[in-house]
Every structure is written in C-alpha cells, then in structure tokens.
Amino acid sequence: METGNKTTGVRVRIVLTPDVALGPGKADLLEGIAESGSIAAAGRRMKMSYKRAWMLVEEMNRVFREPLVLSARGGSKGGSAQLTPTGQTVLENYRRLQDRVAEAGQGEIGAIRALTRDMSDGK
Amino acid sequence: METGNKTTGVRVRIVLTPDVALGPGKADLLEGIAESGSIAAAGRRMKMSYKRAWMLVEEMNRVFREPLVLSARGGSKGGSAQLTPTGQTVLENYRRLQDRVAEAGQGEIGAIRALTRDMSDGK
DNA sequence: ATTCGATATGTTCGGCCGGGAATATCGCAA
DNA sequence: TTGCGATATTCCCGGCCGAACATATCGAAT
Numbered sequence: 001m002e003t004g005n006k007t008t009g010v011r012v013r014i015v016l017t018p019d020v021a022l023g024p025g026k027a028d029l030l031e032g033i034a035e036s037g038s039i040a041a042a043g044r045r046m047k048m049s050y051k052r053a054w055m056l057v058e059e060m061n062r063v064f065r066e067p068l069v070l071s072a073r074g075g076s077k078g079g080s081a082q083l084t085p086t087g088q089t090v091l092e093n094y095r096r097l098q099d100r101v102a103e104a105g106q107g108e109i110g111a112i113r114a115l116t117r118d119m120s121d122g123k
Numbered sequence: 124m125e126t127g128n129k130t131t132g133v134r135v136r137i138v139l140t141p142d143v144a145l146g147p148g149k150a151d152l153l154e155g156i157a158e159s160g161s162i163a164a165a166g167r168r169m170k171m172s173y174k175r176a177w178m179l180v181e182e183m184n185r186v187f188r189e190p191l192v193l194s195a196r197g198g199s200k201g202g203s204a205q206l207t208p209t210g211q212t213v214l215e216n217y218r219r220l221q222d223r224v225a226e227a228g229q230g231e232i233g234a235i236r237a238l239t240r241d242m243s244d245g246k
Numbered sequence: 247a248t249t250c251g252a253t254a255t256g257t258t259c260g261g262c263c264g265g266g267a268a269t270a271t272c273g274c275a276a
Numbered sequence: 277t278t279g280c281g282a283t284a285t286t287c288c289c290g291g292c293c294g295a296a297c298a299t300a301t302c303g304a305a306t
Contacts, residue, residue, distance in 0.1 A: 013134045065240045074303025078251025097231035104227035108220035117188045197273025201281025
C-alpha cells in the first residue's frame with residue numbers, strides 16, 4: 001500500500017537545518033495533500049490537528065527555495081491545497097530514498113532485528 | 124572524526140517496538156561506553172545526564188534478547204561498563220547501516236538538499 | 247446577501263519528558 | 277576501615293510540545 005510505516009521497519013530523516021528535518025511525517029503529509037487536495041483533509045487522515053499540519057507545511061515552505069505546497073482560501077469547497085512541482089520532486093525523492101535505504105540496509109537491519117527479544121518467538 | 128552527526132546529513136532509526144527505537148543517540152551512547160568504559164563518562168561526553176544515559180542503556184538491554192551493556196558497581200574506579208559481544212554487533216551493524224544509507228541515498232539526498240534555501244555554498 | 251468549508255492564526259491548558267538534586271550501594275585500594 | 281567514584285534509583289520541578297478552542301478571512305455557489 002504505502003510506505004513510511006511508523007511502527008516497524010526503518011525511518012529516515014534528512015536534517016536540513018539544525019532545527020528542521022524532513023522525515024516520514026512530513027512526507028506522508030505531502031502525499032496526503034497531493035491525494036486529497038486539502039491540508040485539513042490530509043491532517044485528518046493521519047489524525048493530526050489542522051494547526052499542526054499547517055505548521056509543518058509552513059515550515060517546509062520556508063526551508064525550501066520554492067514552496068512545496070500552494071494553498072488557496074475561499075471557493076466553493078472553502079479552499080484547497082496542492083503540491084508544486086518542487087513539492088512533487090521532494091516527495092518522489094524521499095519515497096525513492098526510503099526504498100533504497102530499505103534495500104541497501106536489509107542485511108544490517110535484519111542482523112539487528114534478529115537479536116531482539118519480542119515477537120519472533122511466542123511470548 | 125566520528126560518524127552519526129546530528130546537525131547535518133541523514134539520520135536512520137530502526138523501530139524495534141511501537142515505543143522503542145534504535146537511532147543515532149543510542150548508537151553514539153554505545154560507542155561512548157565502549158570507548159570510555161563508563162556510562163557516566165559516555166553521558167558526559169555527549170552532554171547527557173547520567174540518568175538519561177542509564178535509562179537508554181536499560182531500555183536497550185530490555186528489548187534485546189541479551190544485554191548490550193554490562194555494568195559493574197564498586198571497584199577502584201567506582202564502577203565500569205562495557206559492551207557485550209551482542210552490543211558490539213549491534214553497534215557495528217548500525218554504523219555499517221549508516222554508511223550504506225549515506226551511499227545508497229546520496230542521489231536522492233542531494234536532489235532534496237539542492238532545493239533548499241540556506242547554506243548550499245561553502246560556509 | 248447568505249452559506250459553507252477550508253485556510254490562517256492566536257491563546258490556553260495539561261501532560262510528560264528530561265534535568266538536577268538527593269540518596270543508597272557496591273568493591274577495590276590505600 | 278575508610279575513602280572514592282561510578283552504578284542504581286527516586287523525587288521534584290520547570291519547560292516545551294501538541295491538543296483543543298476560538299476567531300477571522302476568503303471566494304465560489306446558491
């Protein structure tokens with residue numbers, strides 16, 4: 001289905017500035033916006049408050065040279081949001097990064113997981 | 124110098140259980156313990172309170188089948204700590220994972236960074 | 247003009263996470 | 277046997293983060 005699961009596997013974060021990073025959360029948010037055409041809907045989908053979703057979008061739009069998300073107020077639907085070409089590029093590259101990481105690191109990840117205690121056996 | 128820098132590049136976290144993960148922080152802590160032979164010293168080195176360092180160690184020792192760190196109280200130096208073979212294996216695999224991720228993802232990471240606004244020149 | 251739903255933004259409030267201090271315990275060495 | 281330094285553990289407290297409310301604003305459609 002979709003990637004970037006939180007409760008298992010590996011998570012990748014690109015540290016862009018000392019206090020701004022791009023990880024699974026923002027990537028999923030971008031994807032949700034692209035699919036739903038709305039910041040609010042994307043936020044609801046991942047059980048995130050609109051305020052927080054909007055703050056993440058605002059943060060992303062700040063750190064990149066061009067905004068990743070364009071939003072519009074008003075209209076028949078009340079408003080809308082969509083990814084810019086830059087936003088699509090960032091999302092695509094992040095998803096590809098996730099895939100490559102999962103593949104390139106499967107040996108090490110497996111080696112580490114094999115040493116963990118829970119699940120795998122009964123309990 | 125050393126790996127696993129926090130303020131730049133990419134960070135990898137292996138989610139082991141819904142609320143326990145292995146990331147750069149714990150890896151650096153393991154490395155510090157291996158080098159200093161002390162939880163307290165490793166914590167000081169990375170400006171982390173002893174309490175927090177000890178809690179992280181305790182957490183790691185719990186999620187893995189065998190402890191990653193063995194600690195001893197008393198003695199001429201007051202006490203000591205060292206990595207078990209399992210601990211060394213985990214640390215080695217994590218470091219190798221970091222390297223592989225950095226290499227395998229350099230294209231995507233570069234593509235994303237190239238779109239950011241700040242510091243792209245030397246600095 | 248009124249309605250509607252989403253964007254945009256401020257404010258408040260509670261939880262919880264981590265730091266710091268305090269305390270106990272251990273074992274070797276002097 | 278006393279001292280030392282690190283491990284082990286508890287308690288308190290302030291700060292920060294996010295949730296939840298509360299508004300304000302916009303624009304197309306009715």
